[in-house]
Amino acid sequence: MSELKSGSNLEKVLKAGHFAFTGECGPPKGANVEHLKEKIEPLKGMVDAVNVTDNQTAVVRMSSWAASTIMCQEGVEPNFQMVCRDRNRLAIQADILGVYAMGIRNMLCLSGDHQRFGNHPESKNVYDIDSMQLIALVKKMRDEGKFLNGEEIDVPPRLFIGAAANPFSDPFEFRVYRLAKKIDAGADFIQTQCIYNMDRFKEFIKQAVDMGLYEKCYILAGVTPMKSVGMALYMAKQxxxxxxxxxxxxxxxxxxxxxxxxEGIRFALEQIEEFKEMEGVAGVHLMAIEWEHKVPEIAERAGVLPRPTV
Amino acid sequence: MIVADRKPLKEILEMLDGCNRVLIVGCKGCVSVCNVGGSKEVGILASILKIAGKKNGLDIEVDEKTLERQCDPEYVDQIKDVVADYDVILSMACGVGPQFLSERYPENRCLPAVNTTFFGGAVQHGIWEERCAGCGTCGIHHFGGLCPIARCSKSLLNGPCGGSADGKCEISKDVDCIWDMIVKKAMEQGRLDDLLKFKPAKNWSTARDGGPRTSVREELVQ
Known part of the structure; x- marks a missing residue:
């Protein structure tokens, strides 16, 4: 991690050794730019970058690249998310070039929820490539300046490559190996699934530390404050x-x-305090789902303000 | 084998609207094995159609014939002397059958009576499961003999995804996570290293994505 790969704010913050703090924003179910700007507003100055979700839970929304460019215009750094469900390798590479051209510098590579969960369960999915192959593709485009087929790219996209890890899905024993595989494929940073079971997460991060993975990649712990008992039950069961x-x-x-x-916020704050001290954890990814306006309060109470300027 | 399910009766009756003379053609191949389009099922469907016709006051004549296979011109030819007597030929073979019939008998209307679902096998009596996606480049040896293309909901080659829970796929508790099986098998066999290797993007040109496929065996072509 000697020289900057993308020059993104997130990369600079992490590289300088600061405890990173990222946020998340779901684009609107429509072309309502004002609504999007309202959601972006409370995140300004509170986080180092903001994940812009890509048809999350397979529900159609404004495209993540378009919402990401609006975010750039608003002065907030996006972490552009891309799922493999909706695009083949042609569209994926075209969009990668497009977002870079529009000033986007972070990208999170995901497989994506199956469309069965979403609002178009009758759709055909793509999955031409998987998330692992997407990570490797972005790396190849950036570091080799080549498309997947080996052709040269005229001005390669220089993106800070993110990937997800879910320490809570099965088989648990394999999860750290999958993390290692994503890092080998080219992930510069990892954002984990929402963590609630701290014991299991500690076991996971210990394995990552023992394997030296945290030295090759920045691992951001996922935190989603529970808004209600109903939300907790939904998360637990559904x-x-x-x-x-x-x-x-x-x-x-x-x-x-x-x-x-x-109480949900208090639990999240306690988690953040633990993560600050936890070996192997380079920051927190705060996913305040449809609760963006609470981010300033959470950031303040978590003691992560002001955000570093690098 | 190719697995199929019979279409709902309502749909079949809608297709047959206005037809008086129907020849139901079964197949002794895969659809016989999966109990959907063999001579027995042809007989059952014929009886149902006759009853439905009577109930609706229609004068429908239904005849039955089950061929050795419907995916071979040699057998499809066997009904050449009788097809002219019918308004419609209702095939109970997989999707190949009604097409071979349509091509061989261009004067006739040939309709499908079944929905062709997948390549699979019987896991127990009366239950069939998908096993192969016919991608044209078999790579199951990389995955402990299990196919993630056909059996992972996302066809992941570097799975499992974050939705795998308790051995089940995120789409339904009724669907096994094939990646859970692949990983556990590799661990049991001490072959985990195989799964740590990055599997590059697949060449889908041998699959349906490359366009309709033809297989030529030169030594057999006359």
Missing amino acids: VPGMDVPESLIKRLRGAGKGKAGE
Whole structure:
């Protein structure tokens, strides 16, 4: 990690050794630019970069690249997400060139939720390449200046390459190897699935540390504050690969009527404090789902402000 | 084998609207084995159509014939002397059958009575599962003899994805996660290293993506 690969703010913050803090923003279900700007506004100055989701949960929204460019115009650095579900390798490479041309410098490579979850379950999926191959493709385009077919690129895209890791899905024993494989494929940084089971995460990160993975790649721990008991129950039962301990649900219930949201934030703040001290963790990825306006308060109370200027 | 399911009766009746003389043609190949389009099922469908016709006050004549195979001109030829007697030929073979019939008998209307679903096998009596996607370049030896293209909902070559939970796929608790099986098998066999190797993007040109496919065996071509 000697010289900058992309020059993105996120890369510079991480490279300078700061504890990174990233946010997330889902584009609107429509072309409502004002709504998008309203969601972006509270994130300004609060985070180092903001993930812009790509038809998350397979629900059609404004395209992640378009929302990312609007975010750039608003002065917030996007982390452009791309899933393999909706594009073949032609569209993927075209979009990578396009987003770079529009000033985007971070990209998160994902397989994507199956369309069965979404609002177009009758659609045909693509999966021409998978997330691992997408990581390798972006790296090849950036470092070799070549398309997947080996042809030269006239001005290669220089992107900071992100990937996801879910320490809570199965088979658990393989998860750290899959992380290692993503890093070998070219991931510069990792953002994990939302963490609620801290014991299991600690076991995972210890394995990553033992394998020396944190020295090759920045690992950002995923945090999503629970807004309500209902949300916790939904996450626990309906979202595959999500591990929500019963103790957390009890804690939220115990907070009393109307206070579960505050208790959810407190739990998230306690997690962030732990992550700051945890070997192998380079930052936190805060996914305040449809709760963007709470980010300034959470960032303030987490003591991660002001964000470093590098 | 090729696995199929019979179309709903309502759909078949809609297709047959206005037809008085129907020849149901079964196939003794795959669809017989998966109990959907063999002589037995042809007989059942014929009876159902006759009853439905009577119920609706229609004068439908239904005859039955089950061929050795419908994917071979030699057998498709066997009904050449009778097809002119029918308004419609209703094939109970996989999607290949009604097309071979349509091509051989251009004067006739040839309709499908089944929905062709997948290449698979019987995991227990009455239950079939998909095993092959016919991608044209078999690579299951890289995955412990299990196919992630046909059996992973996302056809991942570097799985498992983050949606794998308790051995099940994220799309449904009724669907096994093939990557869970691939990983566990590799671990049990001490061959985990095979899975740590990066699998590059697949060449899909041998699959349907490369256009309709033809297989030529020179030594057999006359």
